[in-house]
Amino acid sequence: MTPAATRKKAATQRSRRASRLSAAEIETMFARLKALNPKPTTELEFSTPYELLVAVTLSAQATDVGVNKATRKLFPVANTPQQIARLGVEGLKPYISTIGLYNTKAANVVAMAQQLIEQHGGQVPRDREALEALPGVGRKTANVVLNTAFGEPTMAVDTHIFRVANRTGLAPGKTVRAVEDGLLKVVPAQYLHDAHHWLILHGRYVCKARRPDCPHCAIRDLCRYPDKTPGEPDTIAT
Ligand code: SF4
Numbered sequence: 245m246t247p248a249a250t251r252k253k254a255a256t257q258r259s260r261r262a263s264r265l266s267a268a269e270i271e272t273m274f275a276r277l278k279a280l281n282p283k284p285t286t287e288l289e290f291s292t293p294y295e296l297l298v299a300v301t302l303s304a305q306a307t308d309v310g311v312n313k314a315t316r317k318l319f320p321v322a323n324t325p326q327q328i329a330r331l332g333v334e335g336l337k338p339y340i341s342t343i344g345l346y347n348t349k350a351a352n353v354v355a356m357a358q359q360l361i362e363q364h365g366g367q368v369p370r371d372r373e374a375l376e377a378l379p380g381v382g383r384k385t386a387n388v389v390l391n392t393a394f395g396e397p398t399m400a401v402d403t404h405i406f407r408v409a410n411r412t413g414l415a416p417g418k419t420v421r422a423v424e425d426g427l428l429k430v431v432p433a434q435y436l437h438d439a440h441h442w443l444i445l446h447g448r449y450v451c452k453a454r455r456p457d458c459p460h461c462a463i464r465d466l467c468r469y470p471d472k473t474p475g476e477p478d479t480i481a482t
Pocket residue numbers: 411412450451452456457458461462463464465467468469472473
């Protein structure tokens with residue numbers, strides 16, 4: 245490597261390091277997010293691990309509000325793998341037809357119910373590999389279920405968390421998996437269980453994809469995003 249290339253590489257590394265939050269800043273960030281919302285949870289409505297698994301499966305490319313509307317009608321009729329399997333794909337579709345990709349999702353949810361009955365005694369397994377082997381279940385869904393149904397400190401990185409982790413400098417990464425691994429490394433243990441809820445909610449309501457609400461953001465002074473939305477809290481137009 246030429247001396248110029250070495251200098252350039254060192255400068256790039258310095259700037260990468262500078263764009264990351266320090267451990268003290270991360271502690272402050274989560275302390276503030278916690279103060280604003282001490283007991284965060286998913287906005288999906290559920291009362292059992294199976295209901296959560298179905299709701300998360302339905303929520304891909306759909307809003308939590310839309311999924312809740314559908315499951316409020318579905319769960320009183322069928323909220324166990326046995327009941328969903330009995331309903332069948334055609335019986336399930338009318339309940340979820342307002343949700344995007346409902347044909348595929350209906351097929352997955354029924355196949356998932358059958359697999360749970362055949363391989364797991366009708367229970368949701370507390371095991372990543374078994375969860376990811378279910379139809380329609382990927383790493384993110386498995387992480388949500390492990391975290392929210394079983395209390396494990398997993399990090400389900402969705403589009404909101406990916407954006408917040410990169411913009412703020414909390415855990416920059418080019419891929420979802422890189423951000424997930426980065427977050428697991430830097431989030432202090434005491435905040436790990438609830439961190440993904442705080443970050444999702446922050447991304448959904450404050451650090452929005454278009455025109456983030458930086459003037460009203462509780463972590464603005466910590467955030468490394470160079471293109472913050474300008475304005476003072478009292479003067480910004482809404
Ligand atoms: S200051 Fe702006 S970009 Fe940074 S976290 Fe807050 S809303 Fe997002």
